[in-house]
Amino acid sequence: MTATLFIEWTTLISLVLLAVALLVSLVRIVIGPSLSDRVLALDLLAVVAMGFVGAIAVRTGLWLYLDIAIALALLGFLATVALARYVLLRGARQSPAQEEGR
Amino acid sequence: MLEGLELYLGGTLLVLGAAFTLLATIGVVRLPDLYTRMHAASKAGAVGGGLILLAVAVLSQDAAVSVRAIIGVMFVLLTTPVSAHLLARASYLTGYRPCNDTVIDDIAQSNE
Amino acid sequence: MxxxxxxxxxxxxxxxxxxxxxxxxxxxxxxxxxxxxxxxxxxxxSPRALRRIRRIISLAALFLYELVVSAVRVAIVVMRPNLSSAVRPAIIAVPLTVKSDAEITLLANMITLTPGTLSVDVAADKSVLYVHALDMADKDAMIADIANGFEKKIQEVFE
Known part of the structure; x- marks a missing residue:
């Protein structure tokens, strides 16, 4: 197997794994049950999306995507900090009220 | 041959990172309560994301891109524990109790 | 030079x-x-600065090693078929000997990224750090582990 072919396959495998990861973390966002669980899953989702963009950067060879990945990581962090403040102010509700969780 | 070696190393790092990220999400779905889930999200998630950025740094073969990717790795390693800690603290203070399997809870004891 | x-x-x-x-x-x-x-x-x-840089590097090396170990351990736990037997969560009060805000921040961050532990809260008087453990076996051994590992090294860096 040549090195280029190896890269092609590994990026493909990584993209598939990350796509599954996106779906799995979506499960936790949907089923909750509390707001904190959803915020945690959202934080992880941002990391997965960052990895996805990184894998795309490798696959396409467009390294500009790296800046997008780093910006996404920054955004995920800020969002989690803001949402943690929100959790603190509002109080986590343990009830599985799906409508309220949004 | 040397360039080829770089490519193999980068590809392996990429797949490892993706696998860790996937395991982190599986952990977030399977583990019993918020605090145990946070273990999966903060550790496996940070390592997964960090490994992918490291793979970008190895594969890009361009100093500017590599340095930015490594700064990105440091950023991820610095921010993930901070956000996990903030969320854990906010959740505990607003009354999210750990699950019933929890053996010891020193915070609850100190508040009594 | x-x-x-x-x-x-x-x-x-x-x-x-x-x-x-x-x-x-x-x-x-x-x-x-x-x-x-x-x-x-x-x-x-000053030569003190150089010694300090060496200690920072040694702390960083220890941290990276522990980080990899912790990720692998969490991954193994997650893949267990019967999950409830593998996890024994606990929240433990770890007494702090480091005092300044910067040291506590660094310690809390490192604890979060090392095997089986996650910092949850710091007591108001900064005397105790509350740590969540994923799989608690021996409380005293864990506290000693944190005190002799990271806390000592952080103190050396900040001395």
């Missing part, structure tokens, strides 16, 4: 971040680095 070395390193970092290794850019990085070293001369030149 040391300052020249530092200026060269700073020039290379400058060139790396700005993305061009041309002669002019390296020169510019060297000038900026030279000014920075001139301003901060006192802080860098």
């Amino acid at each position: 040391n300052t020249v070395f530092l200026v060269v390193i700073l020039a290379l970092v400058w060139a790396g971040i700005s993305g061009s290794f041309s002669g002019l850019n390296l020169l510019l990085g060297g000038v900026v680095g030279g000014v920075a070293v001139l301003v901060l001369r006192e802080a860098f030149a």
Whole structure:
């Protein structure tokens, strides 16, 4: 197997794994049950999306995507900090009220 | 041959990172309560994301891109524990109790 | 001799971040680095600073090793078919000997990224750090582990 072919396959495998990861973390966002669980899953989702963009950067060879990945990581962090403040102010509700969780 | 070696190393790092990220999400779905889930999200998630950025740094073969990717790795390693800690603290203070399997809870004891 | 070395390193970092290794850019990085070293001369030149840098590197190496171990352990736990037998969560009060905010922050961050532990809260008087453990076997052993590992090294760095 040549090195280029190896890269092609590994990026493909990584993209598939990350796509599954996106779906799995979506499960936790949907089923909750509390707001904190959803915020945690959202934080992880941002990391997965960052990895996805990184894998795309490798696959396409467009390294500009790296800046997008780093910006996404920054955004995920800020969002989690803001949402943690929100959790603190509002109080986590343990009830599985799906409508309220949004 | 040397360039080829770089490519193999980068590809392996990429797949490892993706696998860790996937395991982190599986952990977030399977583990019993918020605090145990946070273990999966903060550790496996940070390592997964960090490994992918490291793979970008190895594969890009361009100093500017590599340095930015490594700064990105440091950023991820610095921010993930901070956000996990903030969320854990906010959740505990607003009354999210750990699950019933929890053996010891020193915070609850100190508040009594 | 040391300052020249530092200026060269700073020039290379400058060139790396700005993305061009041309002669002019390296020169510019060297000038900026030279000014920075001139301003901060006192802080860098002493042998104490060098010892401190070595300790920072040793702390970073320990941290990276523990980080990899912790990720692998969490991954193994997650893949267990019967999950409830593998996890024994607990929240433990770990007494702090480090006092300043910076040290506590560093310690809390490192605890979060090391095997089986996650910092949850700091007591209001900064005397106790509450740590969540994923799989608690021996409370005293865990506290001793944190105190003798990271806490000691952090103290050495900040002394």
